[in-house]
Amino acid sequence: MSGTQTKMRLILAIAFLFGSGVHSADTDCKRDTIVVCYWGTWSVYREDIGHFTTNDIDPSLCTTIVYSFAGLGLNFEITNLDSWTDIDLGGFSNLTSLKEDYPCLKTTLAVGGWNEGSIKYSVMAYTEEGRKTFADSVLKFITYYGFDGIDLDWEYPTTRGGIPEDMQNFASLVETIKQTISPWNLTLTIAVPIDTSLIGSAYDIPSVKDTVDHVHLMTYDYSLPSTALVTGLSAPLSAIKETVSAWLEAGIPPEKLILGIPAYARTYTLVDDDHHDVGDPVTGAAEAGEYTQEAGFLAYYELQQILQDEFQKMTAVQTDDTNYAYGNEEWFTYETETTVRTKTQYALDNGLGGVMLWSIDNDDFQGLYGDKYTLLSTINKVVNENKSRRK
Numbered sequence: 349m350s351g352t353q354t355k356m357r358l359i360l361a362i363a364f365l366f367g368s369g370v371h372s373a374d375t376d377c378k379r380d381t382i383v384v385c386y387w388g389t390w391s392v393y394r395e396d397i398g399h400f401t402t403n404d405i406d407p408s409l410c411t412t413i414v415y416s417f418a419g420l421g422l423n424f425e426i427t428n429l430d431s432w433t434d435i436d437l438g439g440f441s442n443l444t445s446l447k448e449d450y451p452c453l454k455t456t457l458a459v460g461g462w463n464e465g466s467i468k469y470s471v472m473a474y475t476e477e478g479r480k481t482f483a484d485s486v487l488k489f490i491t492y493y494g495f496d497g498i499d500l501d502w503e504y505p506t507t508r509g510g511i512p513e514d515m516q517n518f519a520s521l522v523e524t525i526k527q528t529i530s531p532w533n534l535t536l537t538i539a540v541p542i543d544t545s546l547i548g549s550a551y552d553i554p555s556v557k558d559t560v561d562h563v564h565l566m567t568y569d570y571s572l573p574s575t576a577l578v579t580g581l582s583a584p585l586s587a588i589k590e591t592v593s594a595w596l597e598a599g600i601p602p603e604k605l606i607l608g609i610p611a612y613a614r615t616y617t618l619v620d621d622d623h624h625d626v627g628d629p630v631t632g633a634a635e636a637g638e639y640t641q642e643a644g645f646l647a648y649y650e651l652q653q654i655l656q657d658e659f660q661k662m663t664a665v666q667t668d669d670t671n672y673a674y675g676n677e678e679w680f681t682y683e684t685e686t687t688v689r690t691k692t693q694y695a696l697d698n699g700l701g702g703v704m705l706w707s708i709d710n711d712d713f714q715g716l717y718g719d720k721y722t723l724l725s726t727i728n729k730v731v732n733e734n735k736s737r738r739k
């Protein structure tokens with residue numbers, strides 16, 4: 349190839365890069381509404397239609413994708429929980445490289461989660477040295493792997509082995525992480541629970557509200573088959589509204605609050621098929637789903653399969669802007685397109701920053717029973733409608 353040709357190709361390549369919409373360096377990435385997509389990466393181990401890899405992600409439906417989870421190591425540093433998925437299978441690099449085609453996309457890494465417990469985090473956050481070690485490791489880790497930020501999922505300060513001092517230490521931890529990562533414009537979000545008694549006893553809102561970029565409100569699991577003696581709705585809007593109000597009243601600015609929506613059902617076994625209302629007795633969790641393999645839990649696509657196959661035996665009821673269905677001595681509490689629409693609209697109407705879906709691998713990501721990514725695409729439809737209405 350001659351020098352002129354090379355130069356010509358270079359110019360064309362540059363023209364292409366700057367000319368095409370998504371590749372443009374000066375693309376305005378400012379979004380009115382945030383759509384946070386959590387990915388539970390253990391879904392790579394699911395079989396057949398449950399198998400979920402980064403190739404199944406549709407980045408056009410998310411403003412932020414959260415890789416869940418990393419954990420806390422013995423030396424107070426952030427660490428892999430599954431280096432096979434994260435590194436060997438390329439989970440980290442696959443995800444962060446989605447930004448080559450979607451430059452406005454943010455990819456962040458969640459640290460913590462339910463299975464990590466609370467006590468390790470309590471011990472780490474107890475000393476300034478511990479907090480500093482952790483924050484430094486977070487900076488190194490997320491920049492090394494190309495993430496845009498960290499999502500702190502300590503579940504939860506002061507509980508599950510934590511101590512009262514966790515509240516102050518959590519606030520200091522958040523502050524330290526923010527100071528450490530902000531020169532590089534990396535983001536810090538936190539995931540918080542529906543238990544509003546933790547406001548002011550585990551979360552010192554006045555000191556964290558300005559530090560965090562967003563607060564991911566886990567507005568689901570209001571009732572859980574593992575602990576309940578009776579059926580209960582997982583995400584009733586009346587309860588969600590109370591939770592949102594409590595966090596807002598505590599001082600979280602609405603635009604920083606992100607409303608959680610579940611892409612899964614909680615499932616119970618009824619004592620008796622004739623008693624199938626909310627609050628009726630159960631023996632415990634229903635059988636695990638074929639692909640997700642967790643008692644009391646069904647991915648949205650697993651639920652759709654059962655509702656379709658067993659439609660003659662199942663009865664579905666919409667109440668409190670969520671759904672339940674019963675039959676075969678089983679009782680499911682779940683979301684539909686309609687209830688996801690209502691919840692997303694509720695978030696927008698109240699000026700919240702956006703919504704998050706837990707988790708995209710549980711949605712009907714292949715479109716086996718409806719639109720591809722039935723629930724996530726419903727969220728996007730509502731967000732886009734809201735946008736065009738305002739124009």
Ligand SMILES: *[C@@H]1O[C@H](CO)[C@@H](O)[C@H](O)[C@H]1NC(C)=O
Nearest residue numbers: 392401402433437438439442
């Ligand atoms: C990363 O991408 C490769 C190539 O498409 C794929 O084989 C692999 O499963 C992906 N890894 C994960 C964890 O999704």
Ligand SMILES: *[C@@H]1O[C@H](CO)[C@@H](O)[C@H](O)[C@H]1NC(C)=O
Nearest residue numbers: 496529530531532533534535
């Ligand atoms: C961080 O953001 C500020 C303000 O937008 C910008 O001026 C600065 O260049 C950014 N720094 C980096 C390292 O991206």
Ligand SMILES: *[C@@H]1O[C@H](CO)[C@@H](O)[C@H](O)[C@H]1NC(C)=O
Nearest residue numbers: 380381696697699700734735
């Ligand atoms: C959505 O639209 C409503 C008006 O219908 C507006 O008040 C609100 O700010 C919008 N929300 C977002 C996040 O765009």
